[in-house]
Amino acid sequence: MRKITNEPPIIVGSQAVFAVTDYPPEIARRSVECDFLLLKRMETRTEITENLGLFSEYQQQTGFYADVLGLATVVLPSGWEERLVELKDEAGEILAFCAEIHDVCISKLMAGREKDYEFLQTAFEAEYLQIETFLERAQTILRSPSSAALLPRLQKLIKKIDSGSLHEIVGRLRDFENEIKSE
Amino acid sequence: MILQEKIESLFTKSEFDAADREVFNEFKTELGEGEIRAAENFSDLISLALHRVVAVRLRSNPNLVRQAETNLQNWLSRNPNTQAWIEWRAILENESLENILKIITAETDEGQRLRSSSPFAGLVAAEERRAIIEYCEKAKSF
Numbered sequence: 001m002r003k004i005t006n007e008p009p010i011i012v013g014s015q016a017v018f019a020v021t022d023y024p025p026e027i028a029r030r031s032v033e034c035d036f037l038l039l040k041r042m043e044t045r046t047e048i049t050e051n052l053g054l055f056s057e058y059q060q061q062t063g064f065y066a067d068v069l070g071l072a073t074v075v076l077p078s079g080w081e082e083r084l085v086e087l088k089d090e091a092g093e094i095l096a097f098c099a100e101i102h103d104v105c106i107s108k109l110m111a112g113r114e115k116d117y118e119f120l121q122t123a124f125e126a127e128y129l130q131i132e133t134f135l136e137r138a139q140t141i142l143r144s145p146s147s148a149a150l151l152p153r154l155q156k157l158i159k160k161i162d163s164g165s166l167h168e169i170v171g172r173l174r175d176f177e178n179e180i181k182s183e
Numbered sequence: 184m185i186l187q188e189k190i191e192s193l194f195t196k197s198e199f200d201a202a203d204r205e206v207f208n209e210f211k212t213e214l215g216e217g218e219i220r221a222a223e224n225f226s227d228l229i230s231l232a233l234h235r236v237v238a239v240r241l242r243s244n245p246n247l248v249r250q251a252e253t254n255l256q257n258w259l260s261r262n263p264n265t266q267a268w269i270e271w272r273a274i275l276e277n278e279s280l281e282n283i284l285k286i287i288t289a290e291t292d293e294g295q296r297l298r299s300s301s302p303f304a305g306l307v308a309a310e311e312r313r314a315i316i317e318y319c320e321k322a323k324s325f
């Protein structure tokens with residue numbers, strides 16, 4: 001990875017798993033896009049999209065590209081800014097910040113696409129996630145403008161991973177589902 | 184020059200054919216500013232718009248699929264185990280042009296997933312790409 005802007009970008013997609021392990025699961029290696037979140041400079045966003053985005057010369061040369069997201073398009077648990085993890089190069093320079101893995105997974109849950117649920121299943125199976133922490137972060141969504149979307153997303157996740165080996169996790173998710181319903 | 188005029192001027196240039204103008208006008212009509220603002224994932228929307236232009240181009244010149252095949256060959260020569268590209272290579276080898284067009288313009292999770300590893304870089308001119316991105320950027324508050 002190379003330094004691409006003066007403002008270190010924040011990696012919020014599946015590539016953030018590189019902050020957890022040097023040997024990421026296949027589903028993270030499958031992705032050829034890297035989702036960045038930029039908070040400050042609009043110009044930086046346009047610059048990255050034009051130079052490194054989908055169908056850029058960079059993508060044509062390498063096959064990989066950067067996708068810049070605004071906060072309006074990503075749902076993250078409250079306090080995520082305080083949990084960012086630094087991603088440094090060999091010289092110790094900060095290249096980017098990665099959203100903490102539980103925050104990434106809540107964001108995936110709320111994005112709610114098939115590939116997001118596949119990522120969540122893998123993250124649970126690979127034990128990157130602690131269910132307690134996952135549920136604590138999900139609780140914060142209930143106090144956010146996206147709260148109404150949490151229950152259907154959670155139900156879809158339960159349906160997705162129910163047939164696998166994650167019985168205990170599914171049990172805890174079901175408890176949380178019932179808790180939301182009763183509120 | 185305001186953005187709208189800039190886009191219009193791009194699409195009246197001789198290098199963009201009538202079909203390109205038609206697809207872009209269709210894009211503007213279908214995705215009015217309100218809908219763009221409401222779209223859940225803005226990047227997916229830009230990707231869909233770009234692939235609509237690719238679809239028009241492929242329909243008028245099916246040989247352009249070779250550009251995508253060349254891209255995949257180059258990318259896989261450096262990263263041979265990248266599943267997303269292996270999947271696309273199989274699609275280009277096995278599917279008809281009609282199916283490829285359906286795949287790249289499908290407004291489904293699966294369509295979005297496949298577009299996110301698209302091999303069609305190089306089929307949309309830089310100016311045209313910028314105009315589409317700028318149009319969406321302007322319409323959508325950051």
